[in-house]
Amino acid sequence: xxxxxxxxxxxxxxxxxxxxxxxxxxxxxxxxxxxxxxxxxxxxxxxxxxxxxxxxxxxxxxxxxxxxxxxxxxxxxxxxxxxxxxxxxxxxxxxxxxxxxxxxxxxxxxxxxxxxxxxxxxxxxxxxxxxxxxxxxxxxxxxxxxxxxxxxxxxxxxxxxxxxxxxxxxxxxxxxx
Amino acid sequence: xxxxxxxxxxxxxxxxxxxxxxxxxxxxxxxxxxxxxxxxxxxxxxxxxxxxxxxxxxxxxxxxxxxxxxxxxxxxxxxxxxxxxxxxxxxxxxxxxxxxxxxxxxxxxxxxxxxxxxxxxxxxxxxxxxxxxxxxxxxxxxxxxxxxxxxxxxxxxxxxxxxxxxxxxxxxxxxxxxxxxxxxxxxxxxxxxxxxxxxxxxxxxxxxxxxxxxxxxxxxxxxxxxxxxxxxxxxxxxxxxxxxxxxxxxxxxxxxxxxxxxxxxxxxxxxxxxxxxxxxxxxxxxxxxxxxxxxxxxxxxxxxxxxxxxxxxxxxxxxxxxxxxxxxxxxxxxxxxxxxxxxxxxxxxxxxxxxxxxxxxxxxxxxxxxxxxxxxxxxxxxxxxxxxxxxxxxxxxxxxxxxxxxxxxxxxxxxxxxxxxxxxx
Numbered sequence: 001x002x003x004x005x006x007x008x009x010x011x012x013x014x015x016x017x018x019x020x021x022x023x024x025x026x027x028x029x030x031x032x033x034x035x036x037x038x039x040x041x042x043x044x045x046x047x048x049x050x051x052x053x054x055x056x057x058x059x060x061x062x063x064x065x066x067x068x069x070x071x072x073x074x075x076x077x078x079x080x081x082x083x084x085x086x087x088x089x090x091x092x093x094x095x096x097x098x099x100x101x102x103x104x105x106x107x108x109x110x111x112x113x114x115x116x117x118x119x120x121x122x123x124x125x126x127x128x129x130x131x132x133x134x135x136x137x138x139x140x141x142x143x144x145x146x147x148x149x150x151x152x153x154x155x156x157x158x159x160x161x162x163x164x165x166x167x168x169x170x171x172x173x174x175x176x177x
Numbered sequence: 178x179x180x181x182x183x184x185x186x187x188x189x190x191x192x193x194x195x196x197x198x199x200x201x202x203x204x205x206x207x208x209x210x211x212x213x214x215x216x217x218x219x220x221x222x223x224x225x226x227x228x229x230x231x232x233x234x235x236x237x238x239x240x241x242x243x244x245x246x247x248x249x250x251x252x253x254x255x256x257x258x259x260x261x262x263x264x265x266x267x268x269x270x271x272x273x274x275x276x277x278x279x280x281x282x283x284x285x286x287x288x289x290x291x292x293x294x295x296x297x298x299x300x301x302x303x304x305x306x307x308x309x310x311x312x313x314x315x316x317x318x319x320x321x322x323x324x325x326x327x328x329x330x331x332x333x334x335x336x337x338x339x340x341x342x343x344x345x346x347x348x349x350x351x352x353x354x355x356x357x358x359x360x361x362x363x364x365x366x367x368x369x370x371x372x373x374x375x376x377x378x379x380x381x382x383x384x385x386x387x388x389x390x391x392x393x394x395x396x397x398x399x400x401x402x403x404x405x406x407x408x409x410x411x412x413x414x415x416x417x418x419x420x421x422x423x424x425x426x427x428x429x430x431x432x433x434x435x436x437x438x439x440x441x442x443x444x445x446x447x448x449x450x451x452x453x454x455x456x457x458x459x460x461x462x463x464x465x466x467x468x469x470x471x472x473x474x475x476x477x478x479x480x481x482x483x484x485x486x487x488x489x490x491x492x493x494x495x496x497x498x499x500x501x502x503x504x505x506x507x508x509x510x511x512x513x514x515x516x517x518x519x520x521x522x523x524x525x526x527x528x529x530x531x532x533x534x535x536x537x538x539x540x541x542x543x544x545x546x547x548x549x550x551x552x553x554x555x556x557x558x559x560x561x562x563x564x565x566x567x568x569x570x571x572x573x574x575x576x577x578x579x580x581x582x583x584x585x586x587x588x589x590x591x592x593x594x595x596x597x598x599x600x601x602x
Contacts (some may be wrong), residue, residue, distance in 0.1 A: 090205070
C-alpha cells in the first residue's frame, strides 16, 4: 500500500522536481493550441471535443508546482482564448485562472509525472472548467448554456486520454536543471 | 503581516487576477463594449498561421487529390482505351456490314435493271495458287449453274464460271492470264479481245492502230464470245498506245474495282445495247441586243398565234430558215429572237408579210420583195384592212440591225410575189 501511494503522492517538498521550459515553448504552445482549437475542428469536426488550451493550462502549472506562475499562465491562456471567442473577454480567463491555480496547488502534492495522476487530474479539471464557465455564462452574461453531464464526462475522458500523450510530448521540451 | 502576505501570496494573486477579470467582465457586460484591441491582436496572431495551414492543407490535399485522380484517370484511361478498341472493332464490323449491304443493294438494283436472268452468289474462297485469279462462289449445279456462264457484278464483268460443283463453283476472274472475252468500245465501236494479264489491269488486243480508242473510254462486252451478253460494262481505258500492228490498250476492270463480295451469275444471257455517248449540248452565244430591234421583234412575236415552235434550243439555223420559208403555210409561235440571225429572219418575214410575199413561192426570176423597205408592225394591219399594214419609207436593213443585208437569193429561195406590195404614201 505504501508502494502504491508513494508512486502517486509526494511525501516531502524535497521530492519536488524543479521543472523549467524554454520561453518560446510557453508562447508557442498556447498559440498552437488555439490555432488547433480554431482551425482543426473546421476540417475534422469529430475533434471538437478537444480542449487543448485547457490541457496546457493544466500541464504547465502542474509541472511548475507554483501557484502564482500557474495562476498567471492559466489567466493568460484563458484571456487569449477569450480574444478569439465572441464572448466578453474574461470568461475563459477566470475559469482557466482557477484551473491554473488549483493545478499548481495539486502539483505540490502529487507525482505529476505519473500518467495516472495526469489522467485523473485532467478528468477532474475538465468538468471543473466546464461547470465554472457555465456558471459564469449564466450568471454574468445571462446566457443559458446547455450542460450535458454525460457528454461532458465523455469529453473529460477523451481529453484525459489525449492529455496523457500530449503531456508526454511536452515533457520532452523540459529543460533539465 | 508580512508573513501572512508571503504565505498567502498565491491566493492573493489569484483573488486579484480574478477580481480584475470579473471587473473587466462586468464593465464589458454593462457597457456592452468589448476590448477590441486585444481581439485584433489575437486574431492577427492566429489567423496568419491559419491561413498558412489552410494553404498547406489545400496544397497537400490538392496534391493528394490530384494523385488519386491521376490514378483514377490512369485506370479510367485504360478502361477507355479498351472501350475504344472494342468500339473500333465494332465500328469496323458494322462498316463492313454496311458496305456489304450497300453492295447487295447495288447488286440487286443492277440485277433488276439488266435483261439477263441471273442468280446472286457470294465469294467464299480463293484459289490456292497464288498466280491464278480464280475464286469460289457459293452457287453450283443445284442452282442451275453450268461451266462457261458469265459472272458479273453491279459494276461490270467479273469473270466466267470455270468449273461447277454441286453447291459451289469456280470462277475465273477476267484478270486471269487465260481469260478472254470480246469487247467493244463505247465511242468508236472498236471491237477487240480482252485478255487477262495476271495483274490488276487487263489488255484489249487486236485493235488496229488506225482505229481510235481514247483514254477513259469505256469498253463493253460485245457479245461475240457467246458467253457474255452484249452491253455489260467492262471498264475504262487506263492507257492506250500504238504497238506493232495492234494497239496496246490497258483497261481497268470496273467489276472488281470495289472488291468482290457478291456477284451475279448470268443464267440466261440477253443482249443489250451498248449505251450511246450523249452529245454535248451546243453552246449558244448571245450577242448584245439592239433594244429597238428587240422591241419590234417582241411585238411581232406576241402577234403570232401558231402553236408550232419555230426554233428550239440547239436547232440549226437552216431549219429556222426553212420554217420561216414555210411560215405562210404553217404559222408558228415564235420566241423572242435571241441572235442577230433571228432578228434578221424576223425582219425579212415581216417585210414579206408587209408586201404580201410568201417566201418559198414564185418561180425563179420573179420579183422578190423589196428588202429595203422598213417592215411595219402587224398590229396596224387590222386597222386599215391591209395585209401588210401601213409602212414607212424603208431604211436599209443593215442600218437598223447593224448587219449587212443579205441578198434575196441568200435569204430564201427565189420567190414570186402572190400580190404586189402596197404603194408607200
